[in-house]
Each structure stands twice: as structure tokens, then as C-alpha cells.
Amino acid sequence: MAVGLMDIKGQYTELQERVEAAVLDVLRSGRVILGPNVKAFEDEASAFIGTAGSVGVANGTDGLTIALRALDIGPGDEVVTTPFTFYATAEAIVQAGARPVFVDIQPDTLNIDPAKIEAAITAKTKAIVPVDLFGLPADADAIAAIAARHGLAVIEDACQAWGASYKGRRAGALGDLAVFSFFPTKNLGGFGDGGLVTAHDAALVDKVRLLRFHGSKDKKIFELIGFNSRLDEVQAAILRIELEVIDTWNARRAQVAAWYDAHLPREVRRPAVPQGSTHVYHLYVTRSPKRDAIAAALKRRAVDCAVYYATPLHLQPVFAAYGHKPGEFPVTDAAAAENIALPMHPNLTEAAVKEVAAGVAAGVA
Ligand SMILES: Cc1ncc(COP(=O)(O)O)c(C=O)c1O
Numbered sequence: 001m002a003v004g005l006m007d008i009k010g011q012y013t014e015l016q017e018r019v020e021a022a023v024l025d026v027l028r029s030g031r032v033i034l035g036p037n038v039k040a041f042e043d044e045a046s047a048f049i050g051t052a053g054s055v056g057v058a059n060g061t062d063g064l065t066i067a068l069r070a071l072d073i074g075p076g077d078e079v080v081t082t083p084f085t086f087y088a089t090a091e092a093i094v095q096a097g098a099r100p101v102f103v104d105i106q107p108d109t110l111n112i113d114p115a116k117i118e119a120a121i122t123a124k125t126k127a128i129v130p131v132d133l134f135g136l137p138a139d140a141d142a143i144a145a146i147a148a149r150h151g152l153a154v155i156e157d158a159c160q161a162w163g164a165s166y167k168g169r170r171a172g173a174l175g176d177l178a179v180f181s182f183f184p185t186k187n188l189g190g191f192g193d194g195g196l197v198t199a200h201d202a203a204l205v206d207k208v209r210l211l212r213f214h215g216s217k218d219k220k221i222f223e224l225i226g227f228n229s230r231l232d233e234v235q236a237a238i239l240r241i242e243l244e245v246i247d248t249w250n251a252r253r254a255q256v257a258a259w260y261d262a263h264l265p266r267e268v269r270r271p272a273v274p275q276g277s278t279h280v281y282h283l284y285v286t287r288s289p290k291r292d293a294i295a296a297a298l299k300r301r302a303v304d305c306a307v308y309y310a311t312p313l314h315l316q317p318v319f320a321a322y323g324h325k326p327g328e329f330p331v332t333d334a335a336a337a338e339n340i341a342l343p344m345h346p347n348l349t350e351a352a353v354k355e356v357a358a359g360v361a362a363g364v365a
Contacts, residue, residue: 001301001302001351001352001355002302002303003302003303003304003343003348003352003355003356004304004343004345005304005305005306005341005343005344005345006185006343006344006345007345007346007347007348008184008185008189010345010346010347011189011249011345011346011347012191014245014347015241015242015245018241019238019241022037022237022238022240022241023234023237023238025237026233026234026237027234031233032232032233032234033230033232033233034213034230034233035233037233037236037237037240038056038230038231038232038233038236040236040240041056041231041236041237041239041240041243042054042055042056042196044240044243045172045196045198045243046198048170048243049170049171049172049173049178049198050169050170050173051172051173051178051198051199051200052199052200052201052202052205053198053199053202053205054196054197054198054199054205055196055197055198055205055208055209055212056194056195056196056212056230056231056236057194057195057196057197057212057227057229057230057231058193058194058195058212058227058228058229058230058231058232059181059182059183059193059194059195059229060088060157060159060179060180060181060182060183060195061088061091061092061095061181061195062092062195062212062227062229063092063179063180063181063195063196063197063229064088064089064092064093064129064155064157064179065092065095065096065227066197066208066211066212066227066229067155067177067178067179067197067199067208068092068093068096068098068127068155069096069211070177070197070199070204070207070208070211071126071127071153071155071176071177071204073096073097073098073126073127073153074096074097074098075097075098076098076124077097077098077099077124077125077126077127078098078099078100078101078122078124078125078126079093079096079098079099079100079101079125079126079127079128079129080100080101080102080103080112080117080120080121080125080127080128080129080152081093081100081101081102081103081112081128081129081130081131081157082102082103082105082111082112082130082131082133082313082332083102083103083104083105083312083313083314083315083329083332084105084110084133084309084312084313084332084335084336085131085133085157085309085313086159086309087313087316088159089129089131089157089313090102090313090319093129098126099124099322100313100319101120101122101125102120102313102314102324102329103116103117103119103120103329104116104329104330104331104332105329105331105332105335106139106331107331107334107335108272108274109133109136109138109139109272109274110133110134110136110285110335110339111130111131111132111133111136111137111138111139112128112130112131112138112143113331114139114142114143114146115142117143117146118146118150121146121150121152125150125152126152126153127147127152127153127154127155128143128146128147128152128153128154128155129154129155129156129157130143130154130156130157130174130175131157131159131160132156132157132158132159132160132161132164132171132174133160134160134271134279134281134282134283134284134285134308134341135160135161135164135187135253135279135280135281135282135283136161136164136271136272136273136277136279136280137156137158137161137164137165137166137171137174137277138156138174139274140154140156140166140167140169140174140175141166141167143175144174144175153175153176153177154174154175154176154177155175155176155177155178155179156171156172156174156175156177156178156179157178157179158171158172158174158178158179158180159179159180159181159183159186159195160181160186160187160282160283161187161280161282162180162186162187162188162246162250162280163187163188163246163247163250163280164250164277164278164279164280165277165278166276166277167276167277168276171280172196172198173198173200176199176200176201176204177197177198177199177200177204177208178197178198178199179195179196179197179198180195180196180198181194181195182194182195182196182231182235182239186282187246187249187250187253187280187282188239188242188243188246189242190232190235190238190239191234191235191238192232192234192235193235194231194232194235194236194239195231196231197212207224210223210224210226211224211226211227211229212226212227212229212230213226213227213228213230214226214227214228248346249346250280250281250346252346252347253280253281253344253345253346254278254279254280254281256281256284256344256345256346256348256353257271257279257281257284257344259350259353259354260284260286260342260353260356260357263353263354263357264286264357264360264361265357265360265361265364267288267290267364268286268287268288268294268360268364269286269287269288269338270286271284271285271286281344282344283306283308283341283344284341284342284343284344285308285339285340285341285342286339286340286341286342286360287335287338287339287340288338288340288363288364289338290363290364291307291337291338291339291340293363293364294340294359294360294363294364295307295340295363296363297359297360297362297363298342298356298359298360298363300359300362301355301358301359301362303342303343303355303356303359304343305340305341305342305343306340306341307339307340307341308339308341309335309336309339310336310337311336312329312332312333312336314328314329314332342356342360343356
């Protein structure tokens with residue numbers, strides 16, 4: 001049985017009538033930029049996450065850059081982050097004018113290791129950008145304690161973690177600001193690009209709102225050098241409908257993860273879920289030294305799989321000037337060499353999971 005990594009079409013089919021009606025409403029309304037759906041989605045998102053406010057933006061990358069700029073982070077500043085994440089996390093730091101400073105990850109969660117952050121802090125450090133990787137929140141309390149000790153801001157890159165939680169708080173509420181992506185493959189995914197910036201401080205929300213629209217409240221008076229980075233009205237209309245079902249979709253992903261946990265061979269390392277956290281399994285990423293053999297065995301069975309961040313950020317050519325070397329972040333290097341993401345979406349059946357598990361077993365045999 002062929003098994004796909006994701007199932008965007010299946011998720012669409014489930015909501016098809018409502019989504020198509022909502023899109024038609026927008027098209028017929030003539031209000032296609034920053035209309036009622038963007039405003040309503042921002043309010044509904046803030047209520048879901050538990051923050052003072054939210055601002056819809058064009059994508060997660062812009063959201064990160066805007067969040068940094070809202071804190072006046074720019075040239076001469078350093079921002080501590082993880083090297084084991086999608087490139088956009090570090091790219092946004094550079095887009096804001098600052099320098100990313102990488103810190104190794106924890107071997108179990110694959111998130112930034114708080115125990116290693118303080119050694120990377122200098123007089124130039126202004127913020128920490130933890131990433132809630134693959135749908136699991138980073139250790140927010142430990143990070144907040146370090147940030148408080150050193151007077152740093154925390155911008156949570158929650159792009160992969162809509163609906164996850166940490167000690168009773170939602171992802172997106174775990175830093176001073178947080179950023180989401182609605183790239184179509186995300187758990188809460190649009191039908192095009194989209195993003196959201198959240199903040200606890202209402203004044204910061206207002207500044208982010210200014211920044212997303214040319215630094216202007218009214219298109220007549222311009223207060224800041226900003227961006228043209230708005231969430232589309234059509235995307236907001238769709239996301240409002242998905243927001244109603246996202247907890248159910250995430251619960252179905254958790255069921256799929258539980259089936260994997262039960263059926264995968266013992267030798268394969270499952271994703272860790274620390275006590276007090278919920279994982280939303282944007283991706284179900286396992287680890288094995290036999291990763292390449294597993295991938296080959298899955299391919300023979302027409303089962304999709306993917307390797308993430310095989311070249312971690314510190315070793316990317318764009319950052320060659322920073323002079324990083326393989327071995328500098330050994331936990332990251334090992335994760336890059338051993339990870340393999342297995343099919344994960346809300347519509348995966350236990351039979352499909354068993355098929356994947358049989359392929360993995362053939363690979364490790
Ligand atoms: C961890 C992380 N940060 C940032 C981004 C950037 O989001 P976008 O693609 O919406 O710009 C993504 C996703 O693509 C991501 O996974």
C-alpha cells in the first residue's frame with residue numbers, strides 16, 4: 001500500500017463545502033485586503049493561544065523578521081537560536097540586520113538546549129529564538145529564566161506547533177512574541193502562504209501591526225520603515241474554519257503517533273514528549289543509525305519519508321563566514337545524520353501505520 005507523507009487534499013475534502021462557501025463570500029464581498037476575516041481570525045487566534053493580540057502577516061519568515069524589528073533588534077545585535085530548524089529562522093534574524101548565534105540541541109526533544117544557552121550570550125545578545133520543532137514546544141520556563149537573568153527578549157518560533165502546549169500554556173504564548181506559519185503543509189495550513197505574530201504586550205501588538213503595513217496606520221502618515229506583509233483575506237477566511245477543527249485534527253495526529261509508538265520496531269527512537277508538554281506532530285520524526293536503509297526499504301514499498309535539515313544551519317554555505325565546523329554541535333550533527341520523518345496526517349489509518357512500521361522493520365533488519 002502506497003502511503004503519502006501528508007494529505008492536504010484529504011483535509012480539504014473534509015471541509016470542502018464550508019471552505020468553498022467562505023472563499024466565494026470573500027470574492028463576492030470585494031473586501032480582499034485586511035477585511036473582516038483577517039480581523040476576526042486575529043481575535044480568534046489570540047483567544048485560542050491566550051495572548052493580548054495577534055497580527056496576520058504574509059508568511060512565517062516575515063513574521064519572524066517583523067517580530068525582531070518590533071523589538072528594535074538589528075545591526076550589531078546577536079540572537080541566540082538553534083541550528084536544527086528550517087533555514088527561515090536564521091534567515092529572518094539576518095534579514096532584521098542581526099547575527100544568529102547557534103546553540104546545540106537536546107538529544108531527546110531536538111529543541112535548543114537551555115543548559116548551553118548561557119555560554120553563547122555576549123554583551124551584544126538581545127534575544128533568544130527557540131523553535132518548537134516538529135510540533136513540540138521548546139523548554140520555555142528554562143529559556144525564560146535565562147532571558148530574565150540577562151535582560152533578553154524571547155521570540156518563540158512556533159511555526160510548526162499550532163495547538164501544542166507546555167505546562168498548560170499554548171505554543172504561541174511562551175515568549176514575549178511568537179510567530180506561526182500557515183504554509184499549506186502546517187497543521188493549521190492555508191491554501192497559499194500566511195503567517196501570524198502574537199504578543200503579550202498590547203503595545204508590541206500595535207507595533208507589529210504598524211510594521212506589517214509600511215509603518216502606517218492609515219496609508220497617509222508613515223511612522224516606521226515597515227513591510228508590505230499582510231495575511232490575505234481569503235486565507236484568513238479558510239483558516240477561521242480550520243481553527244474550529246484544529247484540536248480534533250491534532251488529536252487524530254496524536255492517535256497516529258500512538259500507533260507508531262506501538263508498532264515501530266524497538267530499535268527506532270520515537271519522538272520524545274516531556275511531561276507537561278503536548279506534541280502536535282507536525283512531523284513524526286524518528287531516529288536510527290540505519291536511517292538510510294530504512295529510507296530505502298520504505299521507498300521499495302512506495303511509502304514516503306523525508307530527512308529534515310540534513311545540512312544544519314551552522315554548516316550552510318550562506319553562513320560560511322561564521323567559521324563553524326562539523327563536530328561543533330555534536331547533538332545537532334547526530335540528529336541531522338539519523339532523523340527520518342514518517343508519514344503523518346490526521347487521516348492516516350492504523351493499517352497504513354502498520355505498513356510503514358513493516359517497512360521500517362525491514363530497513364533495520
Ligand atoms: C521552524 C520554521 N520557522 C519558520 C518558517 C517559515 O515560515 P514560512 O514558510 O511561512 O515563511 C517555517 C516554515 O516554513 C518553519 O518550519
